[in-house]
Amino acid sequence: MSRIGYARVSTIDQDLDTQIAKLKAEGCDIIRSEKVSGASRDGRAELAIILDFLRPGDELVVTRLNRLGRxxxxxxxxxxxxxxxxxxxxxxxxxxxxxxxxxxxVLTVLGMVAQMERRFIKGRQRDGIERAKGKGAYSGGKRRVDYAAICKLDQEGLGPSDIAKHIGCSRMQVYRVLADRPGILPVKV
Structure with missing residues (x-):
């Protein structure tokens, strides 16, 4: 029987240290962590590994229910x-x-609360964006990847996988940037 800890934050600038420290203090033998949204299971490779690894009698430990999902x-x-x-x-x-x-x-109720909380957050975010747009103070979200660098590397002949490694982003982000270029047909994935 193993105690397996799972820590998750939504963005790369957030810190996992507090969750990991709590899981270690609880005696988790194994701790897996990732920085990915909890809105769905898509892209949550560490969680998938844990689920594949679980054996009878094992315990999956999280600091809060919303770490499993929203x-x-x-x-x-x-x-x-x-x-x-x-x-x-x-x-x-x-x-x-x-x-x-x-x-x-209790977990069902907590799951419903986590989902409701996520809807409230999204609603407040939408309201804030609309207010900022009304004041002319909103210019969109901050770009997470360097579009110009991706296009330049593409023109130099690098493939999407090599560009992604060089830039430090996912291959899918490279495909999206390349598909957004004016006058260029979308890349099929």
């Missing part, structure tokens, strides 16, 4: 998958485990 159905499906493998989930804050029936009820 969508109630996705979180409940994830918990169900753990149970199908004979493993269980424990959330540290508030301390809840699915070992008992009451734990399932």
């Amino acid at each position: 969508d109630t159905r996705d979180v409940l499906n994830l918990i169900h998958e753990c149970e199908q493998r004979g493993a269980f989930v424990t959330v540290l804050d508030p301390h809840v485990s699915i070992r008992g029936e009451m734990g399932h009820v």
Whole structure:
């Protein structure tokens, strides 16, 4: 039986140290972490590895339920998958485990709250953007990759995988940038 910790933050500028420290203090034998959105399971390779690794009697430990996901159905499906493998989930804050029936009820409610919280955040974000646009103070989100550098490397003959490695982004981002160039047909993936 292993205690496997899972830490997640949504963006690369956020810090995982606090979650990892809590998971270590809880006695997790293995800790996997990633910096990716919890809106869906897409792109969450570390979580997929944990789910593949889980054995009967193992325990998946997270600091808060929203580290598993922001969508109630996705979180409940994830918990169900753990149970199908004979493993269980424990959330540290508030301390809840699915070992008992009451734990399932509490985790379902917490999952619904996490989803509702995400909707509120998105709504406040949309409202703030609309207010800023009305004042002429909004120019869009900050670009996360250097569009000019990607186009330059493409013109030099580098392929999308090599460009992604050189720039430090995903290959999919390279494809999107190249597809956005004026007068260029979209790249098929």
